[in-house]
Amino acid sequence: MGEILQRRIKRHPILEFEEKETITFYFEGKPLKARSSDTIASALIANGIDIFGWTENGRPRGFFCAIGKCSSCLVVVDGVPNVRACITKVKDGMSVERQIGRGAVWEEKR
Amino acid sequence: MKTELLVVGGGPAGLSGAIAAAKSGVKVLLIDEGLDLGGQLVKQTHKFFGHQGFFASKRGVEIAKILKNRIEDLKVDYMLQTTLVGFYEDAAVAYSREENKTYEIDYDYVLLATGASEKFLVFKNNMLPGVYGAGAVQTLMNQYGVLPGEDFLIIGAGNIGLIVAYQIAQAGGNVRAIVEISNRAGGYEVHANKIKRMGIPILLRHTIVKAIGKDRVKGAVIAKVDDNFKVIKGTEREIVADTICLSVGLQPSIELANQLGVEIVYIPELGGHVPKRDENMRTSKRNVFVAGDLSGIEEATSAMAEGYIAGYTIAQDITRRDLSEKINKYKEELVDLRRGPFGKKIRSGLEKMGIHLPSGGYRTDLQEDFGPSGKLRAIMECHQNIPCNPCEAVCPTNAIDMGGNINGIPHINYDKCVGCMMCVMKCPGLAIFMVQEFDEYSIVGIPYEFEPLPNVGDRVILMSRDGEDVGEGVIQRVIKNRKDKTHVVYVAMEKGLEKVVRHFRVPSFEEDKIVCRCEEVTKKDIEKAIAIGFTDFEELRRYLRIGMGPCGGRTCRLITMGILAKKTGKSIEEISSMNLRPPSIPLPIDSILRGEEK
Numbered sequence: 001m002g003e004i005l006q007r008r009i010k011r012h013p014i015l016e017f018e019e020k021e022t023i024t025f026y027f028e029g030k031p032l033k034a035r036s037s038d039t040i041a042s043a044l045i046a047n048g049i050d051i052f053g054w055t056e057n058g059r060p061r062g063f064f065c066a067i068g069k070c071s072s073c074l075v076v077v078d079g080v081p082n083v084r085a086c087i088t089k090v091k092d093g094m095s096v097e098r099q100i101g102r103g104a105v106w107e108e109k110r
Numbered sequence: 111m112k113t114e115l116l117v118v119g120g121g122p123a124g125l126s127g128a129i130a131a132a133k134s135g136v137k138v139l140l141i142d143e144g145l146d147l148g149g150q151l152v153k154q155t156h157k158f159f160g161h162q163g164f165f166a167s168k169r170g171v172e173i174a175k176i177l178k179n180r181i182e183d184l185k186v187d188y189m190l191q192t193t194l195v196g197f198y199e200d201a202a203v204a205y206s207r208e209e210n211k212t213y214e215i216d217y218d219y220v221l222l223a224t225g226a227s228e229k230f231l232v233f234k235n236n237m238l239p240g241v242y243g244a245g246a247v248q249t250l251m252n253q254y255g256v257l258p259g260e261d262f263l264i265i266g267a268g269n270i271g272l273i274v275a276y277q278i279a280q281a282g283g284n285v286r287a288i289v290e291i292s293n294r295a296g297g298y299e300v301h302a303n304k305i306k307r308m309g310i311p312i313l314l315r316h317t318i319v320k321a322i323g324k325d326r327v328k329g330a331v332i333a334k335v336d337d338n339f340k341v342i343k344g345t346e347r348e349i350v351a352d353t354i355c356l357s358v359g360l361q362p363s364i365e366l367a368n369q370l371g372v373e374i375v376y377i378p379e380l381g382g383h384v385p386k387r388d389e390n391m392r393t394s395k396r397n398v399f400v401a402g403d404l405s406g407i408e409e410a411t412s413a414m415a416e417g418y419i420a421g422y423t424i425a426q427d428i429t430r431r432d433l434s435e436k437i438n439k440y441k442e443e444l445v446d447l448r449r450g451p452f453g454k455k456i457r458s459g460l461e462k463m464g465i466h467l468p469s470g471g472y473r474t475d476l477q478e479d480f481g482p483s484g485k486l487r488a489i490m491e492c493h494q495n496i497p498c499n500p501c502e503a504v505c506p507t508n509a510i511d512m513g514g515n516i517n518g519i520p521h522i523n524y525d526k527c528v529g530c531m532m533c534v535m536k537c538p539g540l541a542i543f544m545v546q547e548f549d550e551y552s553i554v555g556i557p558y559e560f561e562p563l564p565n566v567g568d569r570v571i572l573m574s575r576d577g578e579d580v581g582e583g584v585i586q587r588v589i590k591n592r593k594d595k596t597h598v599v600y601v602a603m604e605k606g607l608e609k610v611v612r613h614f615r616v617p618s619f620e621e622d623k624i625v626c627r628c629e630e631v632t633k634k635d636i637e638k639a640i641a642i643g644f645t646d647f648e649e650l651r652r653y654l655r656i657g658m659g660p661c662g663g664r665t666c667r668l669i670t671m672g673i674l675a676k677k678t679g680k681s682i683e684e685i686s687s688m689n690l691r692p693p694s695i696p697l698p699i700d701s702i703l704r705g706e707e708k
């Protein structure tokens with residue numbers, strides 16, 4: 001949990017960020033907190049999760065461009081694969097799972 | 111849905127195009143797949159170069175807001191979180207993620223302003239989570255307030271690499287180094303100087319060889335390169351970092367342009383494949399226009415100018431009103447923006463499309479006179495011909511001039527300078543300092559954009575332009591700039607140092623950070639020991655007794671090796687050839703004796 005605090009920027013000389021983490025979403029079944037302004041990607045990273053999925057060959061995958069261009073951040077959202085985590089807002093109650101390759105859910109983990 | 115003009119992309123180019131067309135009475139629909147309007151601007155916390163007409167000295171995030179407000183005032187229809195997925199026959203199809211629904215759009219004209227994407231780089235383990243685009247890290251930290259790591263390594267010292275490095279430091283991250291394969295930082299000198307004076311090394315003629323780590327990045331191997339950019343064997347070394355930011359260039363997002371069947375040409379100076387277009391941003395198809403990074407990788411200011419030109423030209427076609435005056439005004443802006451040394455690439459790229467732009471015609475000589483000693487005055491360290499003039503515009507006594515063209519080197523008339531420091535606060539490059547010499551000491555006023563601000567009376571460590579510690583100083587005055595957020599901090603120092611000091615750091619706890627809890631060894635102790643020649647882990651261990659306490663080095667070993675690697679430049683692999691002696695935890699002697707008995 002300590003990591004979560006570390007990764008949220010607390011003081012910034014130029015910007016002000018919303019403080020509250022009011023949303024609960026589920027990552028691989030585990031409840032996690034997020035801000036209403038978060039995308040799935042920013043919420044995962046803030047929670048210390050860097051691995052968003054695996055390639056078909058078992059290589060870990062994370063985000064890369066964060067603006068919806070590279071499709072490196074694909075996750076399974078409420079059962080639907082190929083959702084770009086970086087440009088999709090996280091929502092209360094949302095279930096997010098790691099994706100393998102082109103659309104399977106990482107079964108072995110569960 | 112039906113519209114006269116469909117704009118794809120709500121960055122500075124698309125927004126400006128939409129504004130120009132809507133102002134001229136055209137019905138516009140703008141589509142963007144992001145969460146908010148502004149494109150890349152929404153993550154840019156630095157102040158922009160340029161002149162007032164293009165919001166110079168405002169931060170990118172503020173410019174995004176201004177443009178968005180104009181769009182709303184003009185009642186332009188726009189859809190967010192909506193991706194234009196394809197152009198078919200005469201309709202375009204957009205997909206809204208929020209509604210999970212597609213829309214068919216019937217349009218007469220289309221302006222493509224889809225921007226660019228970050229280039230990837232080939233090296234070992236480049237797929238590991240922790241290897242991110244520099245712009246991606248910027249998005250995450252400045253748009254969402256999340257820093258994806260603690261220790262960053264930046265690959266590429268162009269403007270994006272330099273800017274992102276600075277912004278990571280502002281957000282509280284450590285930038286280990288910027289690695290640059292060529293023999294100079296490609297970005298503006300003023301951006302590089304901000305990095306250098308913080309003590310962040312810019313390693314020229316270096317490249318990344320591989321990322322280290324199994325599930326995510328733990329470090330990187332970097333190495334020197336020869337004249338052919340080949341790695342020189344034996345120069346490899348490790349850097350401890352959990353995030354590697356790639357800023358090795360952008361490539362225009364041409365997919366939609368290609369679908370529309372416009373002519374695409376390959377011009378490396380413009381970023382690779384780009385749609386061919388004329389001076390009015392019209393492509394080979396009469397009703398298809400492009401603007402911004404898609405038409406050539408450049409900057410937000412030129413993206414706006416191109417957007418306006420495209421928007422007004424389209425409006426001229428549709429309304430049959432003569433808008434040439436407006437169009438020409440923005441063409442002239444572009445000529446000036448591209449006149450200088452940094453416009454050279456764009457100029458030669460556009461030349462290949464048959465668009466000729468003039469160069470030169472501005473002042474290039476540097477000011478040699480630094481003003482009368484003893485007077486509180488501004489010292490300008492802006493040595494490149496950047497099209498930028500907020501210092502000249504803000505100076506209340508007209509002491510600063512660019513020599514007649516915005517690309518000129520600024521000169522200051524010290525008879526007129528009253529020491530008001532307005533220029534220090536405005537300069538987007540943070541390249542202006544205040545200096546005053548007294549009999550016993552001197553003061554330097556430094557533009558400062560970090561948290562927390564120091565307090566008057568604090569002792570600080572003075573840093574030179576190259577980021578070297580050059581002595582101690584005392585904070586004398588802190589001028590808060592609540593509006594623009596570039597504060598001016600005055601530091602008092604030994605006379606003579608005013609010529610070299612351009613930054614400072616607060617010693618805070620850094621200096622008495624305990625590394626080894628058992629033996630109470632501090633980071634400073636270790637750094638001192640390394641400085642006097644203990645450059646090997648074993649030697650350090652014996653000298654400082656670090657890692658010889660009851661924990662067996664569990665808490666301190668890695669940190670010590672990190673410090674050692676940073677100070678000596680040796681690889682962790684090299685340093686790690688240590689001998690970890692048993693037992694790994696202290697054992698009661700009788701337990702050993704009992705064991706022997708069996």
Ligand SMILES: Cc1cc2nc3c(=O)[nH]c(=O)nc-3n(C[C@H](O)[C@H](O)[C@H](O)COP(=O)(O)OP(=O)(O)OC[C@H]3O[C@@H](n4cnc5c(N)ncnc54)[C@H](O)[C@@H]3O)c2cc1C
Nearest residue numbers: 119121122123142143149150193194225402403409410411
């Ligand atoms: C780190 C960094 C620092 C920079 N610093 C400066 C600076 O100091 N000064 C300066 O002048 N410039 C700077 N720039 C450059 C400047 O940001 C860009 O040149 C400018 O944003 C380009 O504008 P644009 O409108 O062409 O593209 P963008 O701003 O990239 O906007 C493109 C938009 O199109 C949308 N889009 C793309 N494809 C689709 C689609 N199929 N459907 C729907 N929407 C789509 C995207 O979501 C995006 O919002 C910097 C850039 C970066 C990355």
Ligand code: FES
Nearest residue numbers: 064066070071086
């Ligand atoms: S990180 Fe590139 S599309 Fe999401």
